[in-house]
Amino acid sequence: MQNDFDLIKHYLTVDREIFNREVRDKAFATLITQNRSRVFITGLLALTNVCTNNCHYCGLNRDNGKIKRFTLDDETVLSSIKVVKDLGLKRVLLIGGENPQISLSQYIKYVEYAKELDLEINLAMGVFTKEEYKTLKNAGLDCYTIKFEVSNSKIFNQCNPDISFLERMKAIRNVKEVGLKLGTGNIVGLKNQSLDDLVGDIQLIKQLEADWVPIxxxxxxxxxxxxxDTPFGNVDLLLRSISIIRLLLPKAQITAGQPTQDSKFGFSDRQGNIDALLHGANKLFVEVTPFALRKDFEITKDRKLLEFEKIDEMLNSVNLNSF
Incomplete structure (x- = not known):
């Protein structure tokens, strides 16, 4: 598929039967042929829910006084990374709010330990300087994830009072420039987001040649x-976006942990996960955050992940394999 504005907009709105035939089915076939039917299973560890930012869409915003704030100590982080290895997984994502209490030397320690265990490691901890990205890459970091959230700079700036769209995009480009793999993507259904904005999001994901798309x-x-004053995002538009992105980026990893519309099961919604897989998504997460802290890492409502034991059965039902 070409990264053409009118073509993408057409497929976001065309009759579902036509979309399935011309886009969805091709996206799933591309997943089979380009990714050898593999779905990338990754351990997810929340390091902290402390954040200096006040992003309007995020439950970890600094003004939220209703959650108990936590920051994992080094011993807990390292033992949790070991759990990922013991589960037989090959990769780990360390995620959290922008927390100045965690030093660069600590991140280096976590990265080096993951590499000792022969794990791929991805960080998603907010904005770093270009030199810090370079230092982390030299320590062995494989990928850094920093989402642009929405390609409309006006909406971004309204939602993110602590950083401008230009500053966020500079940080994203710095990740690319130091040679790290890039995880970046958008949120479907932010306040005031139009269909044209969503097309722009998809085009930006392609322009950035994202390695992982956490849409x-x-x-x-x-x-x-x-x-x-903002309702649940439109899941049909989300699924259409996944298929279009799969055709634009055949080998990218795309988040498959998705809900159904207005689901109470969040990202652990089995049918939502299956729908995303059939639209070309291929990345799922296993939670390794200490159980007692998971309820306080609620970036979104119902932030639950599918249980590890259920993943293979679900993948087998759609003829896919865990990797």
Whole structure:
């Protein structure tokens, strides 16, 4: 598929039967042929829910006084990374708010330990300087994830009072320039986001040649600013976006942990996961965050992941394999 504005917009709105035949089925076939039917299973560890930012769509915003803040100590982080290895997984994502309490030397320690265990490691901890990205890459970091959230700079700046769209995009390009793999993507259904904006999001993902696309629908977190007047994102548009992105980026990893419309099961929604897989998504997560802390890492409402034991059965049902 060409990265053409009118073509992408057409497929976001065309009759579902036509879309399935011309885009969805081709996207799933591309997943089979280009990725050898593999779905990338990754251990997810939340390092901290402390954040200096006040992003309007996020439940970890600094003004949220209704969650108990935590930052894992080094011993817990390292033992949790070891759990990922013990589960037989090949990769780990360390994620959290922008927390100045965690030093660069700590991140280096986590990266080096993951590499000792022969794990691929991805960080998603907010904005770093270009030199810090380079230092992390030299320590062995494989990928850094920093989402642009929405390609409309006006909407981004309204939602993110602590950083401008230009600053975020500079950070994203710095990740690419130091030679790290890039995880980046958008949120479908942010306040005031138009269909044209969504087309722009998809085009930007392609322009950035993202290695991982963590695209998600907007899910209102009751403790976020935007939740007061912004409904659940349109899952049909999300699924269409996944298929289009698969055709634009045949070998990218795309998040498959998705809900159905207005689901109470969040990202652990089995049918939502299957729908995403059939639209060409191929990345799922296994939670290794200490159980007692998971409820306080609610970036979105119902932020639950599918249980590890259920993943293979689900993948087998659609003739895919875990990797």
């Amino acid at each position: 998600v629908p907007y899910i209102p977190s009751p403790n976020s600013i935007m939740a007061k």
